[in-house]
Amino acid sequence: MTRTFSSLTAVLLISLAQLSTAQAPMKWKIHDPNRPVPPVIDPGTSSTQETPGRAPSDAVVLFDGKDLSHWVSAEGGGPAKWKVENGYMEVAPKTGYIATRDSFGDCQLHVEFAEPSPGVGESQERGNSGVFLMGLYETQVLDSYQNKTYADGQAAAEYGQYPPQVNAARPPAQWQTYDIIFHRPHFKDGKLTRPARVTVLHNGVLVQDNVELTGPTAHGERPPYKPGPDKLPLALQDHGDPVRYRNIWIRELHEE
């Protein structure tokens, strides 16, 4: 009797487990004429070395080459002190990270950067900056053109966690692109229920394929997640090198 009960319980538990992992049923019939069609947008244009492209019409333009009105000093929130000239902004060494006025969670982010030319220094001391999603998770910016450093610290690494799949770096002075798709971590009752995920294209090449972050970025360690808000400002790193940025835009993503 006990044994039969156990088997039944086991079968029931397995069925329940299967149910919970099964795909949710599709809400719409195939080719359903009542299904809303996606909004129409203008996709913008791609950049060339000479001219920055135009952002998609539904993006928030964070930097259009003219001013730092969307940015503040990350520490203290005062005016961002980086240099703006000739259509780009440039890290003013020792003035600190800059952060967006607005906060973002899940997003598609486009960033263009150019490394100092001629390249000075080596390893991590050569054209170091970084794109910090939610101010916490760094996609490394570094001059990785013929510059050796540790794998999880080179350009387009999720710093300290994942090296890029390939080194797609261009030489100093040339404009390079990052297209980043980011999904924030989820927490429930103070516990992590879903880690953050990141996809990165460097100069159009897939280099991070939906990797699961172990937690926020740190130097020399991999600290665990701490529960926090769903959205936080995006930050750019001052690592003491005059890295340039242009044409930064973001599209917030909304889960269905």
Ligand code: MG
């Ligand atoms: Mg960095």
